[in-house]
Amino acid sequence: MPLPDSTPVIVGVGQVSERHGEPGYRGRSPVDLAADAAREALDDAAIAASEIDTIAGVRQFENSLPFSQAPLGRSDNFPRSVAARVGAAPYRAVLEVGGGQSPQHLVNEFAAAIAAGDARVVLLAGAEAISTIERLSRSGDRPDFTEHAPGSLEDRGFGLEGIVSFDHFPYGLTEAPTYYALFENARRARRGLSRAAYAAEMGALFEPFTRIAAANPHSAAPVARSAAELVTVTEANRPIADPYTRYLVAREKVNQGAAVLLMSLAAARRLGVPKQKWVFVAGHADLRERDLLARADLSTSPAAVAATRHALDLAGIDMDGLASMDLYSCFPAPVFAVTDAFGLSPDDPRGLTVTGGLPFFGGAGNNYSMHAIASIVDRARAEPGSYGLVGANGGMMSKYSTGVYTTAPVAWKPSDSQKLQAELDARPAPGEAASPSGPAVVETYTVKHDRGGDRTGIVIGRLESDGRRFLAHGDEILDLLTEAEPIGARVTVRSDDDGNRVS
Template sequence: MIDSRTPVLVGVGQVSERLDSPGYQARSPVGLAADAARAALEDAGVPASAVDTVAGVPQFEISLPWATPLLGCSDNFPRSVAVRLGATPRRAVLEVGGGQAPQHLVNEFAATIAAGDAEVVLLFGSEAISTIAALAGTPSPPDFSESPGGSLEARGHGLDGIVSMHHVAHGLSDTPSQYALIENARRARLKMSREDYARAIGELFSPFTAVAAANPHAAAPVFRDSVSLVTPTAANRPIADPYTRYVVAREKVNQGAAVLLMSTGAARRLGVPESNWVFLAGHADLRERNLLDRADYGTSPAAVRAARHALEVAGISSDSLAVLDLYSCYAAPVFIVAEALGIATDDPRGLTVTGGLPFFGGPGNNYSMHAIVSVVERVRSAPGSYGFVGANGGIMSKHSTGVYTTIPYAFQPSHSERIQAELDAAPAPAEAVNADGPAVIETYTVKHPPEGIVLGRLESDGRRFVARADAILDLLTEGEPIGERVTVRSTADGNAIVPG
């Protein structure tokens, strides 16, 4: 017997449009999210009036305090979507930013439903970055501003420990350069040459492009072979060593996705067929240390534990998974989580159901909502199978995971809090804000146009620092810089590696 408060996913929907697609409508973020949410309600056969809670994933332009919406935006995104649907939920939530947000919302509201504090919850998110970029400079751009009124639980930006003005002052103002630090540390630990590591990235992502090419919602539905993905060209310019443009998350998208979650009691009352029901068999939510506090840049203990713990809660191994979607903003998160699960990067099951963020597209914080939609559809089509979604936010900072199946599961709380305490208790290196003296390079990247950035340790006391490294670009672009001795000096403009 299934308890009437057991949470189930009963409806999923996603929509998209490209600037050159037939019937292009130039929908706003609210319009895309509302259409996806409407599709999720129709999938379940449930009226909007049944929804008691709505929760939205913020777009990039409203999840960063310094961002200015070029075409305006809703001042209450969840309620704007609800108004479009004709729903009058008692509760509206705007989640913190980060790619973990969709899976975290599923995990959170599954627990809320199990506790009896909600019955019918609609989760959604969207981005219209491509449309906004195309129309913002036109003579008569649309106005996407809305003020629907009503209450809102706005959870803030969630940037603490992820964005640092000290890091920005040293060139770490973008995600590719920060993930490149992780990538190069991992490469050095594996004792791989630059060429071999680039080849591995291309071989990892070429199958992703094949999935995207067959996905009608993909922003870049083009197959590319492993060599073309990592070979610099005018179209595939270097971004930050080791990345070229083709292998970084693609944000120029117009995409929306939604999930309808409810109790089994509500599902029965509303007549949702059991063939629609998908259970959250396992889940986890963990946080990684801040960037300079990490003992090993080439891995992520929080990502590893979050992936493994979701399987533990479900009581299965990775061998039981029929479909997976590993967060793929860059290669490192895929490599690290696949390794943690004991899954080869060329596993015939594949590591994405969408095509991944560089090829399907990276709709801001909402990518994993599309992954959840696709995984739910896949496990429904193969009753008794299991699917896995790994979601990642920040600089491999926030991790939420979920295991999905049609097999009935009573909702089980995870042990994420205990695991988080264990992760937080591990020793962390001290940081030298002002660094001077002989040092050793721990990891690095070169942004393009050429701009060197180094993370290193002072030989005198082992403190870690970030420094600009334009003076040693030759060292950073040839051979193996990691482990090399250098000299760092602090100045009024920050730390810099100096010659000699």
């Protein structure tokens, strides 16, 4: 049967990048990079920017927290600044909440809006210029990236609820690697692996990623590395938060932009977009985890697994039916959450990434998965009828958005994300002890290393009396945390005005 005219379809994608010291480097701002990617997406579809009725922008890191700074200034209306650069005057402009799920969530949201008749031509765009901004902010000739873009803006805020807790800051949980290290060590314990065996497993996971990044012209770190090289501590590969070394964490100092152009089938036909450019969203889902201490299992992500499975179910395929995939890889833990559930191997011939992953291709802030989507779209076009999956993780393994892409014509199907979310939220979970005291056991941990060699121990434990969970300082048991097997160890927790401590 013919597809409805309102069926959403991706018709254009674009990616741009630059590395300092290489030919063509221009020191572009985030707006400039996003606009150049948007021009590529428009050129890909061969349509005029004046056709865009809606633009949605991905939030930069320098505008993702209440205390974030923009050293060189920034636009006060990022989406409309991008629109102005390309000659568009959309009636609606959106600035999405923070989080790596943002690009895929925007595809899901605005594909649904197109299907409902609430939009016809939608541009999604984002970029980061963290490398350029850091370099130029130290120079004597500082550019000013401040700009005012007139027009309405639907600013959705930071979206930090349930992701970042300022109550965690005193314990050293101030950045993503520390949170993810807690998940990683919980998984190591579940698998019963030694520190060395688990390091080897992380290295084996990411070694193929480095080879893909090395062949990607947009990569920030196009260097193939062995599994051993990724996990061996050196001056260049210093410890970050046990069990992570520098090579295992997302590389945020990049200059990259990407854009995706969606429209209805009616618009695609009216504007003469060739059918070989059309890529359909065959499946999708958007789910989230509970707050950190309210999760049933810190070693995995049920939301990521359920979102991936539901997107595949909507597409009418299973994992074996995919020709390509990109699993969000800010750290090993989010990749393992999916590979464990679906039995995927690090040496899967299809690869677990199409870009090279966030530590090697580059973690372009919240916008990384826009690059993954653009790359999957290119793969789908190169192999008509094939299916590709994008899994986009946000926050502290907090949100997960998925999309399945194909050139095979398929009608838009609403997801059951709301029902699935209710099922996830109904799972039993441990309570939290606000002021814990007494015998306890270590559930997971990490030791954070700063550049000066100082270490901070962080412990999540359970009270022996009732199983309630708590967060605590672990500096009094650093020897246990660094040299022995902490997980399952009996400790004593006490609470005072300075917080919770274990000994």
